[in-house]
Amino acid sequence: MDVIAPAVHWFGSLLWGYVLIYVVLGVGVYFSIATRFVQLRHFGLLWRLVLSSRSGAKGGISSFQAFCIGLSSRVGTGNIAGVAIALTLGGPGAIFWMWCVAMLGMATAFVEATLAQIFKVAMPDGSFRGGPAFYIERGLGSRFWGIVFAVLLIFTFGVAFNAVQANTIAGVLLEAHTVDPRWTGVVLAVIAAFVVFGGMSRIARVAEWVMPAMALGYVAMGLVILVVHADRLPAALLLILKSAFGFAPVAAGVGGGIAAALLNGIKRGLFSNEAGMGSAPNTAASATVAHPAIQGFVQSVGVFIDTMVICTMTALLILVSGLYDPAAQNSIAGAELTQTAVTQTFGAAGQWLMTVMVFAFAFSSVLGNYAYAEANLTFLRGSRSAFLVLRIVVLLSVLLGSVAELPFVWSVADIAMGLMTLVNVTALVLLVRWMKVTLADYENARASGRDPTFVANEIAGLPVPLSKLVW
Numbered sequence: 038m039d040v041i042a043p044a045v046h047w048f049g050s051l052l053w054g055y056v057l058i059y060v061v062l063g064v065g066v067y068f069s070i071a072t073r074f075v076q077l078r079h080f081g082l083l084w085r086l087v088l089s090s091r092s093g094a095k096g097g098i099s100s101f102q103a104f105c106i107g108l109s110s111r112v113g114t115g116n117i118a119g120v121a122i123a124l125t126l127g128g129p130g131a132i133f134w135m136w137c138v139a140m141l142g143m144a145t146a147f148v149e150a151t152l153a154q155i156f157k158v159a160m161p162d163g164s165f166r167g168g169p170a171f172y173i174e175r176g177l178g179s180r181f182w183g184i185v186f187a188v189l190l191i192f193t194f195g196v197a198f199n200a201v202q203a204n205t206i207a208g209v210l211l212e213a214h215t216v217d218p219r220w221t222g223v224v225l226a227v228i229a230a231f232v233v234f235g236g237m238s239r240i241a242r243v244a245e246w247v248m249p250a251m252a253l254g255y256v257a258m259g260l261v262i263l264v265v266h267a268d269r270l271p272a273a274l275l276l277i278l279k280s281a282f283g284f285a286p287v288a289a290g291v292g293g294g295i296a297a298a299l300l301n302g303i304k305r306g307l308f309s310n311e312a313g314m315g316s317a318p319n320t321a322a323s324a325t326v327a328h329p330a331i332q333g334f335v336q337s338v339g340v341f342i343d344t345m346v347i348c349t350m351t352a353l354l355i356l357v358s359g360l361y362d363p364a365a366q367n368s369i370a371g372a373e374l375t376q377t378a379v380t381q382t383f384g385a386a387g388q389w390l391m392t393v394m395v396f397a398f399a400f401s402s403v404l405g406n407y408a409y410a411e412a413n414l415t416f417l418r419g420s421r422s423a424f425l426v427l428r429i430v431v432l433l434s435v436l437l438g439s440v441a442e443l444p445f446v447w448s449v450a451d452i453a454m455g456l457m458t459l460v461n462v463t464a465l466v467l468l469v470r471w472m473k474v475t476l477a478d479y480e481n482a483r484a485s486g487r488d489p490t491f492v493a494n495e496i497a498g499l500p501v502p503l504s505k506l507v508w
Contacts, residue, residue: 045448052455058303064313064462065141068148071469072476076143076337083334083341098164102241103324104335105248107317109405111310111343112252117205117395119305120351121374124361127301129273130280132352134302135309139344142312143337148465148472150336152176153318154329154491155471155503160415164237167322168409169315169461170416175506176468186315186460187413193453194316195410195431200438201450202399202406207439209376209395214388222439225396226432229403233428237323237411240404251397252347258390259350262382266357273356304451307458310343314454315461319412320405328489330479333472354378407431474498 069076076083087104098106123131149169156175157167170190174183203225207218232243263270281302283295311317317339321332355361358378376395380387407428414427478496482489 042442042445042448045445045452049448049451049455052452053304054300057307057455057458058300060459060462061138061303061307061313062141064465065138065145067466068144068469069141071473072144072147074144075147075334075476076140076341079334083338086331086334087338098237098241098320098323098325100324100326100332100335102245103320103332104339105244106241106320106323106405106408107336108252108339108342109244109248109401111317111339111405112248112347112398112401116255116309116343116347116351117375117398119309120348121355123301123305124352124355125374127298127305128280129277129352129356130282130295130298131302131305132277132349133281134299135306135344135348138303138306138312139310139340139348142307142310142344143340145313145462145465146310146317146340147330147333147337148469149313149315149318149461150321151329151333151472151475152465152468153322154324154326154332155475156506157322165323165325166319166412166415168319168412168416169464170413171322172318172468173460173464174416176471177464182460182464183416186457186464187416189453189457189460190315190319190413191410191427193450193457194406195427196434197450197453198406199403199431199434200441202402203435203438204441206395206399209392212376214392218439219436222436225400225403225439226435228400229407229435230428230432232404233407233431237408240408244401244404247397247401251394251401252342255347255394255398256350258379258383258394259354262354262379263350263357265382266359269357269359270353273353276356277352306344306348307454309348310340312340313462313465314458316409316457319409323412328479328482328491329475330489333476351375358382403431403435470498470500 087101120132120135123135127134152172153167153169156172157165158171158175159165168190170183170187173186174180203222206225207216207221210216210221211218232239281295281298283298307314317336321336324332324335326332355375355378358381360378360381361374376388376391379391383390410427410431411424414423417423419427474496475491477498478491479489
């Protein structure tokens with residue numbers, strides 16, 4: 038580990054410091070322009086579609102269930118541990134850059150979810166599967182790169198990210214209740230096994246109820262803390278803005294650290310909201326909707342909730358607590374920092390509140406991560422025994438992640454996420470014409486007073502009729 042860890046850290050710094058930091062922002066800007074800033078023009082429509090998408094689905098899962106599964110993976114330990122790590126390494130300014138990534142990422146999320154719907158395929162049981170691997174093969178005609186993406190995703194979400202989720206909750210339970218991390222891993226794996234072995238439909242049912250309750254509960258808890266420390270809120274917001282542009286100390290007193298704030302904000306922002314990573318499209322494709330753009334709008338909301346609401350809440354409750362000093366090294370980091378801030382307001386009850394929240398966040402993310410991995414194993418045409426192996430690997434990752442070192446786990450996740458993102462955004466740019474034609478079809482239908490429905494072979498402008506694309 039002494040040899041591997043430095044090498045992993047070096048490669049991760051190279052990938053993020055010189056490649057992805059520009060790719061993520063550049064793609065977000067490009068898709069915002071390509072969609073004429075769909076995330077702003079249709080902001081009200083996004084929410085109306087989410088709130089009206091709970092109706093049952095024929096031959097698949099509902100739009101709302103797909104949204105909740107995607108949000109389950111997005112809203113995880115990145116919102117608790119990741120934000121705290123961004124504050125520790127990049128200073129409060131990192132939160133500003135997380136906001137920027139999110140607003141641009143809403144357009145990216147729309148594009149990838151819409152493409153996932155366009156190129157999805159029907160399964161023998163009447164459900165649907167899709168995602169980047171599918172639109173790479175069907176849209177670009179490259180099964181090779183589809184396989185590359187599928188393998189990267191299975192490793193990233195089936196192994197690395199599940200280890201991160203387990204690692205976070207093990208750290209919180211050890212800090213707050215002196216629970217042995219090995220027992221945490223065992224309990225989390227056993228509970229996850231019950232849902233994972235039930236397949237996508239059971240995951241969808243659990244996510245549909247757990248995710249909204251979990252998000253609302255966390256926001257409510259955060260609002261109480263902000264009300265208690267309302268006098269400190271303006272200073273916290275000002276500190277975020279000043280630090281983002283180098284006008285305040287960043288990371289242990291290093292002045293002018295714009296690069297540190299920018300790098301950590303983008304990296305932690307992407308890890309949290311996953312826009313452009315190619316993860317959420319895997320469940321977006323599973324939804325039964327009348328038009329692909331509908332699920333694109335719905336999934337775009339997930340990015341907003343994840344970063345602009347929940348990540349912001351975490352950052353503010355840490356900053357107003359008075360525990361965090363951007364000009365000095367902090368003795369605590371990650372989820373433990375967030376937990377300590379909550380405990381300061383709620384006392385002993387705060388420890389239990391955070392324990393429940395972190396466990397729910399981590400558990401829901403494990404389910405969402407598995408759903409992504411399963412969709413890509415379907416693309417690889419895995420046998421029944423292959424799916425059994427995948428489930429076992431996912432549960433083993435939870436067990437091993439519980440006892441791993443935090444910095445190493447995060448570093449591995451960063452590299453896997455970065456490579457996956459590069460493959461996905463390349464495909465998105467090459468397939469942008471499909472998205473533009475589909476978005477125009479949706480908007481034209483609404484403008485003429487019709488309910489938008491997608492009949493691929495009747496839409497003028499598609500590069501190739503979908504009926505000619507086989508899988």
